[in-house]
Amino acid sequence: MILSQDDNISIITQEKATIIELVKKIEVLYPKFKNNNIIVNLTSLEGVNVSDIVEFLQISNKHRVSKQSFVIVTNKVNVEESLDEIIIVPTLQEAYDIIEMEDIERDLGF
Helix, strand or coil: CEEEEECCEEEEECCCCCHHHHHHHHHHHHHHHCCCEEEEECCCCCCCCHHHHHCCHHHHHHHHHCCCCEEEECCCCCHHHCCCCCEEECCHHHHHHHHHHHHHHHHCCC
């Protein structure tokens, strides 16, 4: 797991471990970036599917309740087949765009 910071965005990049291991690491390290928007970059992993994305649902819901964005980046999952409760985009740029839009919505009180 590679953790980087870009302003108020924590970017978590996974290269080798399984999704389950990554979710466990995020839960352990969550206090470190709970006040930031989070991007989980899974683009380097092979074989990511919808059931893998479901593993992030609990932490995503927890993070979104605290008025922060949680976005997963992968081009391996068909967005039409994914969950409505979690945001999945195919590129890192789209993740930044989603966070920017959600920040604007929060500023406007939505």
